[in-house]
Amino acid sequence: MRKIDLNNFQVATNGTVRDINSRIMLNLVRKHQPVSRADLMRYSGLQRSTVSAITEQLIAERWLKVGAVGNLPRGRKPTFLHLNTERCGVIGVDIQPATTTLAVSSMGSQFLAQESMPTEKDPAEFIARLIRRIKDLMRAHPQNSYEGIGVSLPGRKDLPSQRLVFAPNLGWPEYDLKSRLQDATGLPVELENAANACALSEFWFGHLSKGVNNLIAVTVSDGIGTGIILNGQLVRGSTGVAGEFGHVTQMPDGPQCRCGNSGCWEVLASNAAAVRYYTELASVHKGEVGSKSDMAKLSFGDILRLVEQNDVRACKALDQMAHHLGAGIAMLVTGLAPDVVVVVGEVTRAWDKVGPVVAEVVKRRAFTHAVTRILPTDPEAQPRLRGAIVLVLQKHFGAPVIA
């Protein structure tokens, strides 16, 4: 039960009732389509007449469309309803330190087109180029309307001002990306941290079992990010910066982290950590110092390749990384008892090796009565990009803001 925030509440009007019920209807169609009005009546518990009225309105607004006629053993045949995926398009943008990917998606979140471009060091120049690409994409894929632009960022936005305030990997200063994009395209723009986007993507599109309301996404790359969904909604914290569990101290006298502290989770369990473990193991083994410079060029992808070839040192390094990954996830499981933890990143490619280690460490270290599933994501699913699209679709499919 939520406390009503008297500094920011919304009274109900007559229209509120329809708003609530038509969103429920939209979600029921999304889940069960193709579906008849009679079934919607049964799923929702609303009256037949009410379902008719709501669907009529949604069809008029082009959210739904009528489809084929179904078959039943007896009685009048039902007419099926579907989401009208052609109703509108959504632009998703996934900004990463090196590459930016942008995509046009239909309302049903099918990608219609997708392309990439290099991310630049100068935000102003980059945004100008991005805007041109977005406009070209929209021209190339004309839709009845575009609902908005969702952007996944390797950084943080300030909640009240919506400005990008922290993006160390991009090297950008504080920048008002949102207004810039909005003014140039005339579309509503939603920014979100990449880990949060991944969490949203899995929460809305993941093949999860029934009744998942608490989900944490752990993104593993050169750093570690966490996107936290509790009670069915994203946790953004006081100024939108919640989710920096990657910088929680796990080993007080561990290696130095770029954040200034030592022994952060991300310094122990990120891709960079695996590379470091490999380097350490190699130099110890060879007893050489000169070899270190060769190692400097190693990437995490190289480690994974070596693991595939059953390289002992690479396997050991990956094992160490997996151990620390598990330790951090144990913290999340102990503290927040989510239904699901999804792991995002290249590391999932070696999940047959990493998964068991993580599971074992979590089982041993997590103190909980909950049964949390730990799942790797399918890298093909492009969680950041899909999450960016959820940012826009959420406005129509999410629960209305009440009281």
Next chain:
Amino acid sequence: MRKIDLNNFQVATNGTVRDINSRIMLNLVRKHQPVSRADLMRYSGLQRSTVSAITEQLIAERWLKVGAVGNLPRGRKPTFLHLNTERCGVIGVDIQPATTTLAVSSMGSQFLAQESMPTEKDPAEFIARLIRRIKDLMRAHPQNSYEGIGVSLPGRKDLPSQRLVFAPNLGWPEYDLKSRLQDATGLPVELENAANACALSEFWFGHLSKGVNNLIAVTVSDGIGTGIILNGQLVRGSTGVAGEFGHVTQMPDGPQCRCGNSGCWEVLASNAAAVRYYTELASVHKGEVGSKSDMAKLSFGDILRLVEQNDVRACKALDQMAHHLGAGIAMLVTGLAPDVVVVVGEVTRAWDKVGPVVAEVVKRRAFTHAVTRILPTDPEAQPRLRGAIVLVLQKHFGAPVIA
């Protein structure tokens, strides 16, 4: 924005609108009382006529009562409205390992009576006694109605079954406390973990500044518990067991914890930890082994007394405890970016010494852009007991469950 949970949703009816608006009204009166209908119109943004209709209904239902007539420089004088605190009573129960406190509260959460009784090892026998005490209290303080019984527990309840499943400090087995109390008294019963109760108490009654929607309560006694409120509501996790941050590993090869792991936050920062630090410091200093048995009798209260007398070793022990308390709070601040962290427990009595250390550690270790305030609670406020009462009042003052 919340995703609609299709496994557990609620459609809106005409009555939903009134439900939403009258709860808003109730909260506005609670905040601004005494307040006129005209002011409520301005606070809420509803029409004058709507405010009149809603207040009329709330007065008829005895939630509100009309009070004195106000004064204005011009025009008709307003009639003030108040919460009708005599409308109903609430029973709050705070079960702790040694002592159980129970209280009768008015709707305005004023304690009308309060008494204590020993907590027993056998739950069945204890509950029988508790029920007698509750019935006596209700007889001694007749109210128009009793709205329910809220119970704060040093343990965990399973969310689906609502059974008490984990209470190591009580030594009780799994037990269906809720049904037992409910059947005996005929009143609705709400159970909640003690740390969660503290969080609720501070969230609803604390003297916080505007717009706090994310709050974490850290209870420090022989263990450490955390009650987490994010997005304005309690985080219970998948089966109601969220909040065990006390058992997150902070020092992988630290002292053994009763949970089976080593170096848990609570084994480093609880009252018991301070006693252990003192004992260690003392034995190192004296170089004696025999003194340890004397030390075994020391309580945390003794440490606090010694600190007041500026005992060097006690101060050092408390300082160590404060350091670790800060480290754990830094984890919470980094990961969840709450607006406020409230600390509950005897340790707040020495907050002039502990607070600065905690603040320093959090400042140094927490990686965040949020400004989280760390506040000690007033022990006089009886947060567990007040939180138990919130459990019942919440049902009427909380936001309605929609979609």
Next chain:
DNA sequence: AGGATAAAGTTCGCAGTACGAACAAATTCA
């Protein structure tokens, strides 16, 4: 004194909504 002004609170018709019963439509089966 008496009218103008101002503010609080009430009344009433309207529009939007869900409900629920009755009805129309479409189909199968005996």
Next chain:
DNA sequence: TGAATTTGTTCGTACTGCGAACTTTATCCT
């Protein structure tokens, strides 16, 4: 051909908030 069954629509009712007009109760100014 008609009964049974299921889908979908129509229509009157009740509830709700809106908004304008109205009543009530004050003070201020002429």
